[in-house]
Amino acid sequence: xxxxxxxxxxxxxxxxxxxxxxxxxxxxxxxxxxxxxxxxxxxxxxxxxxxxxxxxxxxxxxxxxxxxxxxxxxxxxxxxxxxxxxxxxxxxxxxxxxxxxxxxxxxxxxxxxxxxxxxxxxxxxxxxxxxxxxxxxxxxxxxxxxxxxxxxxxxxxxxxxxxxxxxxxxxxxxxxxxxxxxxxxxxxxxxxxxxxxxxxxxxxxxxxxxxxxxxxxxxxxxxxxxxxxxxxxxxxxxxxxxxxxxxxxxxxxxxxxxxxxxxxxxxxxxxxxxxxxxxxxxxx
Numbered sequence: 143x144x145x146x147x148x149x150x151x152x153x154x155x156x157x158x159x160x161x162x163x164x165x166x167x168x169x170x171x172x173x174x175x176x177x178x179x180x181x182x183x184x185x186x187x188x189x190x191x192x193x194x195x196x197x198x199x200x201x202x203x204x205x206x207x208x209x210x211x212x213x214x215x216x217x218x219x220x221x222x223x224x225x226x227x228x229x230x231x232x233x234x235x236x237x238x239x240x241x242x243x244x245x246x247x248x249x250x251x252x253x254x255x256x257x258x259x260x261x262x263x264x265x266x267x268x269x270x271x272x273x274x275x276x277x278x279x280x281x282x283x284x285x286x287x288x289x290x291x292x293x294x295x296x297x298x299x300x301x302x303x304x305x306x307x308x309x310x311x312x313x314x315x316x317x318x319x320x321x322x323x324x325x326x327x328x329x330x331x332x333x334x335x336x337x338x339x340x341x342x343x344x345x346x347x348x349x350x351x352x353x354x355x356x357x358x359x360x361x362x363x364x365x366x367x368x369x370x371x372x373x374x375x376x377x378x379x380x381x382x383x384x385x386x387x388x389x390x391x392x393x394x395x396x397x398x399x400x401x402x403x404x405x406x407x408x409x410x411x412x413x414x415x416x417x418x419x420x421x422x423x424x425x426x
Contacts, residue, residue: 156205180346
């Protein structure tokens with residue numbers, strides 16, 4: 143099957159159902175080499191199902207998916223050889239230390255200069271001081287950092303990160319953001335799912351919005367937001383109802399404020415506004 147030469151990840155008309163319920167419904171997308179691509183949507187929208195298909199853990203009922211030119215169904219071992227994955231599930235060995243978890247994983251994947259890479263990643267992710275601690279003694283945030291370190295250990299050209307910062311404190315979240323930015327600077331292709339608007343806007347070159355198993359919009363964050371305008375004006379009336387008006391630029395926004403003569407708050411449009419405009423509901 144022919145697909146665009148620059149597409150590191152290529153998905154065409156992928157569908158998947160569980161017990162008669164469609165988790166994915168004709169999903170198509172392309173991710174270019176070196177791009178940070180975000181798949182955003184509420185829980186249950188199909189984000190994790192698509193990640194599981196792209197990382198060979200689940201087979202699609204219909205459609206095709208390729209990673210680095212390898213068919214995820216017919217060539218799963220080839221796909222696994224070029225990806226690093228952070229799933230939502232925690233599958234660390236809790237009876238081993240932080241260092242031992244990385245060492246075992248590195249041996250299994252025949253990682254060159256293994257001990258040197260382990261030390262580098264422990265430092266980069268801020269867990270070096272806990273290298274000899276049992277995983278069972280770590281906080282959830284520390285364990286999440288370790289899972290990311292493990293995924294990075296073989297230095298894969300493609301990273302799949304499924305809700306990588308869910309439940310983390312702000313400091314841990316920023317640490318993972320920094321690692322993602324460094325990965326992009328090194329030329330890695332990064333596919334991230336998230337329901338955090340700030341995360342998608344801060345990290346992603348392009349995003350796709352998924353709702354009820356379908357891609358309903360795709361583009362750069364700025365392209366998607368420009369569909370509504372640059373600013374949104376908000377007013378809460380006496381009955382507690384929220385009213386919104388979208389304005390294309392600051393001049394229009396301030397003109398609207400003068401015209402209405404009522405208390406208004408003004409802020410920049412975000413991807414949550416885009417999602418609500420498309421679906422009639424909030425992201426979370």
